[in-house]
Amino acid sequence: MLPVIDISNLSYENSKKLVDAASSHGFLLLKNHSLDKNMTIDRLFTISKQFFDLSLDIKNLFPRSQENDGYVAPMVEDLQQDGTGKGDPKEAFNITHFNLNDFIPHQNLPEIYEENKLFISSCLKKYYSILHSVCKMLAIGLEVKDNDGNPNPDYFVNAHDLNLKTRSALRLLHYPKPSKEYENENLAGAHTDYGSLTFVLQRPHKGLQIFDGDEWVNVEIPEQDDGQELLIVNIADMLSFWTNGYLKSTLHRVRSTEERYSVVFFCQPADVIVLEPVNSELIKNYNGNMYYLNSNGKPLTALEHLFIRLEQGYNKKK
Numbered sequence: 327m328l329p330v331i332d333i334s335n336l337s338y339e340n341s342k343k344l345v346d347a348a349s350s351h352g353f354l355l356l357k358n359h360s361l362d363k364n365m366t367i368d369r370l371f372t373i374s375k376q377f378f379d380l381s382l383d384i385k386n387l388f389p390r391s392q393e394n395d396g397y398v399a400p401m402v403e404d405l406q407q408d409g410t411g412k413g414d415p416k417e418a419f420n421i422t423h424f425n426l427n428d429f430i431p432h433q434n435l436p437e438i439y440e441e442n443k444l445f446i447s448s449c450l451k452k453y454y455s456i457l458h459s460v461c462k463m464l465a466i467g468l469e470v471k472d473n474d475g476n477p478n479p480d481y482f483v484n485a486h487d488l489n490l491k492t493r494s495a496l497r498l499l500h501y502p503k504p505s506k507e508y509e510n511e512n513l514a515g516a517h518t519d520y521g522s523l524t525f526v527l528q529r530p531h532k533g534l535q536i537f538d539g540d541e542w543v544n545v546e547i548p549e550q551d552d553g554q555e556l557l558i559v560n561i562a563d564m565l566s567f568w569t570n571g572y573l574k575s576t577l578h579r580v581r582s583t584e585e586r587y588s589v590v591f592f593c594q595p596a597d598v599i600v601l602e603p604v605n606s607e608l609i610k611n612y613n614g615n616m617y618y619l620n621s622n623g624k625p626l627t628a629l630e631h632l633f634i635r636l637e638q639g640y641n642k643k644k
């Protein structure tokens with residue numbers, strides 16, 4: 327089972343535990359986050375189902391734009407990173423244009439999301455507070471320093487500065503019950519995520535699988551005595567670049583024999599952030615080779631990497 331980390335405890339010891347989990351598995355489970363099961367998580371899934379229950383014609387009135395917002399119909403996206411995929415049979419709705427002052431989405435939204443705009447905004451705000459806590463713990467656990475050699479626990483928080491343009495996205499996903507021939511196929515192809523961190527909630531609590539280096543293992547979510555729902559979090563590519571591969575952006579996929587819904591929040595640093603290794607003794611002494619350069623010989627920016635990966639996911643079949 328994946329390590330469970332309490333994110334209300336920002337001590338050095340607990341931050342180290344989080345870093346160890348992020349470095350060995352790339353996936354972990356968070357407890358004591360601010361997403362309440364009954365009031366928030368269940369409601370997100372209810373709204374999501376109401377949207378996906380609409381006809382394809384209506385959903386297609388909000389097609390995904392170049393800016394990555396809107397509806398993605400089944401088989402349009404192909405997450406399988408090694409190029410062997412046939413397209414993912416899932417459908418999705420991306421909410422990406424929100425203002426980081428009030429977290430209100432500013433994009434053309436179907437009625438059901440429009441009606442719940444303030445609720446969605448409150449969820450986005452909560453996701454950002456969780457993101458900032460995890461960012462802080464990672465910088466504490468990695469002992470990131472500023473240029474003068476002083477501890478810089480806000481390094482990753484600042485990279486997600488609320489005043490800079492970003493592309494973080496709340497993604498509602500629906501995996502229709504697969505036909506017989508898809509029961510042992512990927513419903514979301516094997517891939518790593520593009521941003522900094524990803525938070526995942528799923529109904530039922532299964533279907534997500536991660537590659538542990540040898541085999542595919544199910545992400546199990548243990549029930550909690552106090553009724554809270556653990557939040558899955560995974561390290562995505564950019565944190566791996568920032569740490570020269572010390573934090574693992576782990577391959578994962580979705581397989582299921584039944585209908586499935588997930589709610590995924592993809593965190594992106596600000597567009598302009600440069601993805602080069604952070605100032606940390608641990609990272610300097612780590613013999614990775616994870617970050618790469620653009621055609622001008624410079625480390626990639628967050629925006630460049632995101633657009634390279636989105637292009638791969640949507641424009642494979644040519």
Ligand SMILES: O=C(O)CCC(=O)C(=O)O
Pocket residue numbers: 499514519526527528534578579580587588590
């Ligand atoms: O549906 C899920 O649980 C995860 C999907 C996923 O990995 C993704 O969209 O990047």
Ligand SMILES: [Fe+2]
Pocket residue numbers: 517518519524578
């Ligand atoms: Fe993913």
